[in-house]
Amino acid sequence: MLIIKRYAWLICGFGAIIAGYAMLSTGDISVAPLLLVFGYCLMIPIFLLQSYLQGKGE
Numbered sequence: 001m002l003i004i005k006r007y008a009w010l011i012c013g014f015g016a017i018i019a020g021y022a023m024l025s026t027g028d029i030s031v032a033p034l035l036l037v038f039g040y041c042l043m044i045p046i047f048l049l050q051s052y053l054q055g056k057g058e
Helices: 002-026 032-056
Strands: none
Touching: 002 032
């Protein structure tokens, strides 16, 4: 269950990044940067932190 939850952060992060770039290509400059920041600065680091802690055995 923890593996699925951990990879859900990664998938949602990549989804937010892809959606952000897609919105940028259409010219939307209000929500797109928020999605990119949300994906790059929140979701992907949470995945990496959980993976690191799982590897340490915590």
